[in-house]
Amino acid sequence: LTGIVICPSNPFLSIDPILSLRGCREAIAAAGVPVIGVSPIISGRAVKGPAAKLMEELDMPNTAAAVADYYGDLLDGFIIDDCDREQCAQIANPRRQCRTAQSLMRDLASKRQLAVDTLSLLAELH
Known part of the structure; x- marks a missing residue:
């Protein structure tokens, strides 16, 4: 089972610097494996x-x-917290699936469960 997971990190300060490296976004898109964001x-x-x-500052x-x-068309799937489940209708499209999970990782058990989900x-x- 292979794939790419974009972890629940700050999309602007943590993820964007990686994705903006020359060829990175293109390499992820061309990897031929599902890309999931949390x-x-x-x-x-x-x-x-x-x-x-x-x-807020970006008027988002x-x-x-x-x-x-x-993240746009980079994602094939996106995991959101159970409490935000009404947003799945906005997130899901023919190319991107949305799933809910308990995504707040408070302890080892919740970390493991999010990994399983x-x-x-x-x-x-796949």
């Missing part, structure tokens, strides 16, 4: 760090759906 926004707030503040809504739209979506996309 939202760093839960209930309109960043789990940690300034992502929600940056979204503080939503998981806005993060999915920001992520791998489950990855398996569905």
Whole structure:
């Protein structure tokens, strides 16, 4: 089972610097494996760090759906927190699936469960 997971990190300060490296976005798109993102926004707030503040400054809504739209066609799947499940209708499209999970990692058990949920979506996309 292979794939690429964009972890629930700040899309602007953590992920964009990687994706903006010459050829990186293209290499991910050409890898021939599903690409899954995990939202760093839960209930309109960043789990940690300034992502929600940056979204406000960029005139973006503080939503998981806005993060999915920001990554655009790079994603084949996107995982959002259970409490944001109504946003799946905005996120899902013919090319991108949306799944909900308990995505706040408070302890080892919740980290493992999010990994299981992520791998489950990855398996569905294969």
